Amino acid sequence: MNVPTLKIIENLADINAADWDALAGKDPFVSHAYLYALQESGCATAQFGWKAQFITLWHEARLLGALPLYLKMNSYGEHVFDFAWADAYRRHGLRYYPKLVCTVPFTPVTGKRLLVAPGSKGEEVRALLLSFALQFAKESGVSSLHCLFPDEADALSMQQQGMMLRQDVQFHWQNPGYRNFDDFLAALSRDKRKRIKQERRKVNEAGIEFQCITGDDATAEQWAFFASCYAHTRQIHHSPPALNDDFFQRIGAAMPQHTLLVIATREGRMIASALNIVTENVLYGRSWGTFEFHSGLHFEACYYQAIEFCIAHNIKTFEGGAQGEHKLARGFLPVTTHSAHWLAHAEFSRAVENYLHQETSAISEYVDELNDRSPFKQHS
Numbered sequence: 001m002n003v004p005t006l007k008i009i010e011n012l013a014d015i016n017a018a019d020w021d022a023l024a025g026k027d028p029f030v031s032h033a034y035l036y037a038l039q040e041s042g043c044a045t046a047q048f049g050w051k052a053q054f055i056t057l058w059h060e061a062r063l064l065g066a067l068p069l070y071l072k073m074n075s076y077g078e079h080v081f082d083f084a085w086a087d088a089y090r091r092h093g094l095r096y097y098p099k100l101v102c103t104v105p106f107t108p109v110t111g112k113r114l115l116v117a118p119g120s121k122g123e124e125v126r127a128l129l130l131s132f133a134l135q136f137a138k139e140s141g142v143s144s145l146h147c148l149f150p151d152e153a154d155a156l157s158m159q160q161q162g163m164m165l166r167q168d169v170q171f172h173w174q175n176p177g178y179r180n181f182d183d184f185l186a187a188l189s190r191d192k193r194k195r196i197k198q199e200r201r202k203v204n205e206a207g208i209e210f211q212c213i214t215g216d217d218a219t220a221e222q223w224a225f226f227a228s229c230y231a232h233t234r235q236i237h238h239s240p241p242a243l244n245d246d247f248f249q250r251i252g253a254a255m256p257q258h259t260l261l262v263i264a265t266r267e268g269r270m271i272a273s274a275l276n277i278v279t280e281n282v283l284y285g286r287s288w289g290t291f292e293f294h295s296g297l298h299f300e301a302c303y304y305q306a307i308e309f310c311i312a313h314n315i316k317t318f319e320g321g322a323q324g325e326h327k328l329a330r331g332f333l334p335v336t337t338h339s340a341h342w343l344a345h346a347e348f349s350r351a352v353e354n355y356l357h358q359e360t361s362a363i364s365e366y367v368d369e370l371n372d373r374s375p376f377k378q379h380s
Contacts, residue, residue, distance in 0.1 A: 005057070005058045006055065009053075017032040024112075027112060028258040028279060030115060037251050039052065044106075048076075049072050055136065057129060065129050068113070069101070077242055101147075102147040113154050130158060134342060143345065149337055150340060164343075165339070165356070169337070173331055175315060181307065209265050225270050229290055243287065261273060274301045281316045303330055329375055
């Protein structure tokens with residue numbers, strides 16, 4: 001293959017949406033619409049520490065490959081925590097920021113990070129993308145390059161080019177073909193089944209009702225309500241700035257086929273809402289917010305309504321978001337996720353590599369422990 005032309009893109013508007021989406025395939029999170037909404041809404045911009053430096057490869061006018069890359073001035077919105085690494089740099093008089101991060105901002109979802117056009121020599125393009133990213137990191141003088149939530153194929157490519165792999169754990173719900181929610185409950189152990197029934201009963205007794213609204217039917221008012229719930233909940237938890245109403249309105253308009261709002265009402269008033277992203281086989285729980293506290297409301301809005309939707313639409317997997325061991329008791333099982341890291345400072349790189357060996361062993365033991373505590377009935 002002739003060596004393609006490398007271009008660093010700072011504005012996604014400079015790339016035709018159809019050309020980009022040919023690389024993204026069916027993944028909504030690396031679609032042009034999703035990434036462009038993050039950019040144009042101001043959520044993932046230099047103002048908040050996200051300066052786009054997308055690596056793209058071209059053969060004449062044809063886009064062959066791309067890697068969504070950001071120059072970061074902080075570690076917020078990444079969901080792979082390296083604050084301790086940054087603090088260690090600071091204590092030794094070194095600068096950890098800026099760093100380069102290949103990820104989808106505010107989106108802890110595993111997927112393709114080395115994007116390749118159909119019909120291209122995939123392995124060669126992937127290797128070039130990563131090679132250019134590492135070269136760019138070295139020439140830019142940043143402290144490090146991080147690729148977050150790559151799928152297994154991309155993680156292997158990163159490891160082969162010398163990046164260190166890190167593991168973490170999420171909790172996903174699987175649908176083997178449940179007929180209804182009661183069928184799902186019947187598969188659980190007695191104590192887990194009892195807890196879920198109690199939580200759902202408390203929400204019902206509070207007079208709270210739910211409506212699942214697909215993007216094609218959601219109104220601007222409902223999107224605005226969701227955004228206000230989300231902002232209110234982040235504010236009371238003192239969370240840093242993340243997504244905003246403009247972003248939610250944009251994805252609602254640009255990718256309605258992939259959006260699902262869950263809206264809770266009480267006494268005729270909307271009180272809470274959750275946002276999910278939907279594909280043919282996977283539902284992704286993304287964000288939620290509420291203006292009222294009710295026991296069990298979070299679990300109902302974020303988990304049980306989504307599970308019922310998955311069962312009704314024969315969706316195989318529900319990814320409930322980052323972290324959350326409490327999901328185990330509600331029918332979710334542990335799944336290992338990956339990230340890949342390169343550090344410019346040789347001594348720190350060796351220290352991190354040693355740490356990651358220990359952490360990987362601990363993660364493996366943790367997953368085994370979680371599986372031993374499976375919420376499902378044990379069959380002899």
